[in-house]
Amino acid sequence: MLHFPPLDKPALAQLQKLKVSDIIDFIIHYLPKSYTNTTPSTTLTPHTNAVLRVKIHTLNSLGFGKNARLRIHAWLCDFDKDIELFIFHPKVFHKKTFGLDSELYVMGKLELYQGRLSLIQPKIITHINTITPHFKTTLLKNQTLCQLAQELITLEHLAFLPKHIAQSIYEIFHPDASFVTSHNANGFSNTHLYALKFVEIYRHLFLLSRKKIQFPARFICNNDIDSFLHSLPFTLTQGQQNAIKDIRQDLQSPIASRRLIMGDVGCGKSVVIFSAVMCAYPQTSVLMAPTTILATQLYEEAKHLLPPFVRIHLITSKTPTISKEAQEAHFIIGTQALLYRDFRLENLALVMSDEQHRFGTKERHILEKIGQESPDSTPNLFDFSPQNTPTDSATDTNKIDSKMPLESLSKTRPHTLQFSATPIPRTLAMINSQFINLSVIKDLPFKKDITTHIIDKSGFKALLSHLKSEVSKGNQAIIVYPLVEESQALDYLSLSEGQGFWQRHFEGVYCTSGKDKNKQDVIDEFALKGSLLLATTLIEVGISLPKVSTIVIVAPERLGLATLHQLRGRVSRNGLKGYCYLYTHKSDNPRLQAFAQTLSGFDIAELDLQYRSSGDLLSGTRQSGNEFEFIDLSQDSQVIQEARAFLTIQCQHNS
Structure with a gap:
């Protein structure tokens, strides 16, 4: 096991006052914000800070009150030139400090004033040839922090890092004059910034590696599914075949696997789900879907494609209790109602969640607990104490904190x-860090051909013409509103306000808010004979409408990129030419402009990572927001790879 360098008790006590736990934590959070260099200047460069040896000739008080200033005429001893020192709002002690004929070292901003050298607000220097870092904190005095940094940041203490990284970090806390000059003008150089990124991600990966341990699988699933695959009434794409192959290998492992199957809208993930069920057969598989519509659609599709001997059961909010028949099913499909029903599946081999970005960490933890051996003997996944802090659900059910009770490990x-x-960005960050197995279905049964337009009020007339043209061809359109009812807080029409306009201009206008009990009937009837469907984001997932060629999303800036991508995926389902219109009052929004340029779900996730960041990958308490001071997970793949490779070598060396 790797350890950061041991520190003596006084140093540890100081770190505790600063609320940091180790040397890298100190480096990241207590970098010098600036430096004072008292090395005497060798050149006279205007507009720069200078340290000069002067001899005072005369003092003159100018102005009164707020306009008072002290002008001091002096001689530059090392340059044989005159200079004027200006002190604004002088105090009585200034005349005593800058006494006539006294020789002093002063520091200040060197300027040219009316053709003469001048120094503004000079500060007397008592010790020359020193460089003092300045830290931004009130927890300790700056002098104490300087002493602590001198003791902590040594090449010996940094020997656990690569030499070039250790040297750059050392220079930040032990700078020479050239470093200070460059830093004060430009901030940290690329070399030093790279080193800071390295130590930050190195510490993160190190701590994450200590948190994790693998779990044994409840079942090793070896069912032969070749006959099932041959029975399908269509040919699988190469991406589907590869994903199924990955799943078969995972389920045959004695280690509980975790895999994310990423495939764009319409790539055929359903048949991959059913193939996984067949791999786990005759043990039980559970699938949680985000909406009743999607769960029902998957249930009907499963009954059509799965062999008749596979017992399938649907659980929704309309299922008050879990029957014995349901608990004995081979495949249980449900909504979040699964989380609020009192039952335990003794033969649960596989847990799945569809459209995982719609579920939080807690929901997925509860679902997985349905199949644990005993409710009294398993770790409490909702205890957020330091010794049992859950990580992201994309990885942590394979892993637990190394401080958990030993009996839980088995x-x-x-x-x-x-x-x-x-x-979601959090999961993508895990993928980029190689903490989750990933299968990507890149090919589609039908090529997506969708053009995305960002429009405002000036483009509404053209949009109306487009919709009429598409309807005249027998195609359909969806218009997504941000709200059902009028709101003074939002400068957009609601669904109820816009309904009358569309009904006056089009026939076959259907409307559903997602809360109405007959929403499925409305959608089914629209699919058969409708022209326009007015809806909220309920149609984000689970709606298959092959004749929809256009979707209009009102107030898209209010929605996440994942949701926008799902909504856009409702069109061009079967190769039909598709159109997506983003109707916004903020057409210059860079996030929307970037979204409009790509149809790739993986690229969308990368964009989402840039705009929302990754959240807290160690504790799992934040799904998004920037966790790092220096690392940008969407841009800094090179430094992440170097830190991961270096840590791997260290672990192998110490094992």
Whole structure:
């Protein structure tokens, strides 16, 4: 096991006052914000800070009150030139400090004033040839922090890092004159910034590696699914075949696997789900879907494609209790109602969540606990104490904190699969850090051909013409509103306000808010004979409408990129030419402009990572927001790879 260098008790006590735990934590959070260099200047360069030896000739008080200033005429001893020192708002002690004929070292901003050299607000220097870092904190005095940094940041203490990284970090806390000059003008150089990124991600990967341990799988699933695959009434794409192959290998492992299957909207993830169910057969598989519509659609599709001997059961909010028949099913499909029903599946081998970006960490933890051996013997996944802090659900059910009770380590877990068209930034960060297995279905049964337009009020007339043209061809359109009812807080029409306009201009206008009980009937009837469907974001997932060629999203800036991508995926389902209109009052929004330039779900997730960042990868308490001071997970792949490779070598050397 790797350890950061041991520190003596006084140093540890000082770190505790600063609320940091180790040397890298100190480096990241207590960098010098600036430096004072008292080395005497060798040149006279205007507009720069200078340290000069002067001899005072005359003092003159000018102005009164707020306009008072002290002008001091002096001689530059090392340059044989005159200079004027200006002190604004002088105090009585200034005349005594800058006494006539006294020789002093002074520091200040060197300027040219009316053709003469001048020094503004000079500060007397008592010790020359020193460089003092300045730290931004009130927890300790700056002098104390300087002493602590001198003791902590030594090449010996940094020997656990690569030599070039250690040297750069050392220079930040032990700078020479050239470093200070460059830093004060430009900030940290690329070399020093790279070193800071390295130590930050190195510490993160190191701590994460200590948190994790693998769990044994509840079942090793070896069912032969070749006959099932041959029975399908269509040919699988290469991406589907590769994903199924990965899943078969995972489920045959004695270690509880975790995999994310990423495939764009319409790539055929459903058949991959059913193939996973067949791999786990005759043990039980559970799938949680975000909406009743999607769960029902998957249930009907499963009954059509899975063999008749596979017992399938649907659980929604309309299922008040879990029957014995349901608990004995081979495949249980449900909504979040699964989380609020009192039942335990003794034969649960596989847990799946569809559109995983719609679920939080807690929901997925509860689902996985359905298949744990005993409710009394498993770790409490909702205890956020330091010794049992859960990590992201994309990885942590394979892993637990190394400080958990030893008896918990032997407990088994079901295999886990997650499906998504757009991984949330947090999950993508895990992928980039290689903490989750990933299968990507890149090919589609039908090529997506969608043009995305960003429009405002000036483009509404053209939009109306487009919709009429598409309807005349027998195609359909969806218009997504941000709200059902009028709101004074939002400068957009609501669904109820816009309904009358569309009904006056089009026939076959259907409307559903997602809360109405007959929403499925409305969608089914629209699919058969409708022209326009007015809806909220309920149609983000689970709606398959092959004749929809256009979607209009009102107030898209209010939605996440994953949601926008899902909504856009409702069109061009079967190769039909598709159009997506983003109707906004902020057409210059760079996030929307970037979204409009790509159809790739993986690229969308990268954009989402840039705009929302990755969240807290260690504790799992934040799904997004920047966790790092220096690392940008969307841009700094090179330094992440170097830190990971270096840590791997260290672990192998110490094992």
